[in-house]
């Protein structure tokens with residue numbers, strides 16, 4: 001660990017992204033405090049982390065001793081006051097601006113003055129989230145990708161108010177947890193989702209129009225572009241509810257019809273065909 005400014009990291013929310021973030025940060029040697037809204041969610045998050053760590057042993061990426069050490073560095077809590085000595089807190093709750101603003105307001109009061117506050121939002125305006133704090137220079141986006149332990153990229157999203165020192169600390173932190181960092185602007189979709197969303201949506205429009213099958217679209221992208229998954233498989237993997245939310249948020253912000261969710265996507269979300277998480281999306285996972 002070569003980043004001297006950060007020793008202890010708080011993670012708010014221990015769902016799919018929060019648990020992955022807590023896992024990689026603890027594996028890199030940091031002390032981690034994980035906060036959830038209730039004990040059931042905390043327990044679920046704990047199980048997600050333990051399950052993923054166990055998988056790393058099966059994949060030959062970690063030893064039993066590494067796992068024991070990682071687990072020992074993670075503390076689970078329901079009390080935000082346990083963030084008082086964290087140097088960095090990463091929020092990874094659901095994509096809801098009001099909820100994020102409420103959490104950032106509370107974090108601003110619970111965390112020490114020098115602490116950096118980061119959000120893992122995939123599409124919401126980070127300066128809007130930062131605006132409820134009294135430390136806008138120490139707020140930024142740390143956008144991780146799913147599955148967090150496997151994906152090498154970390155988008156560091158700098159707002160117009162993010163300070164230079166905060167940015168430098170975030171870069172060093174990202175590298176210290178084994179990620180390659182890119183600096184992205186605080187615009188809808190940052191870099192990756194700005195490119196990924198039109199790609200998803202165009203693939204869905206192609207299915208909707210009946211001009212190509214989902215299998216052929218995915219096969220074409222996998223073999224023609226060397227992507228590990230085609231866009232429809234990947235949309236199922238990300239979650240069609242999430243993809244639809246990001247698309248709507250980007251369309252609302254930019255009034256650009258390229259980002260508007262296709263009717264088919266909205267209908268699938270209404271039918272709770274969210275993809276892998278509900279076992280049905282463009283494909284069946286039953």
Ligand code: 3HC
Pocket residue numbers: 052059061121122144145146147149150151193228229234238
């Ligand atoms: N945890 C840890 N490591 C994992 C993992 C997991 N859950 N799943 C896969 N891996 C690792 C494996 O250990 C393996 O590593 P190695 O090559 O060093 O041995 C590598 O990933 C490949 O794994 P497998 O061979 O077991 O499985 P696949 O080849 O099927 O890969 C995948 C699975 C990594 C998910 C691959 O299909 C992939 O990269 N898909 C695309 C994922 C992607 O694009 N994610 C970004 C989504 S967009 C996003 O998150 C942004 C949000 O804002 C919308």
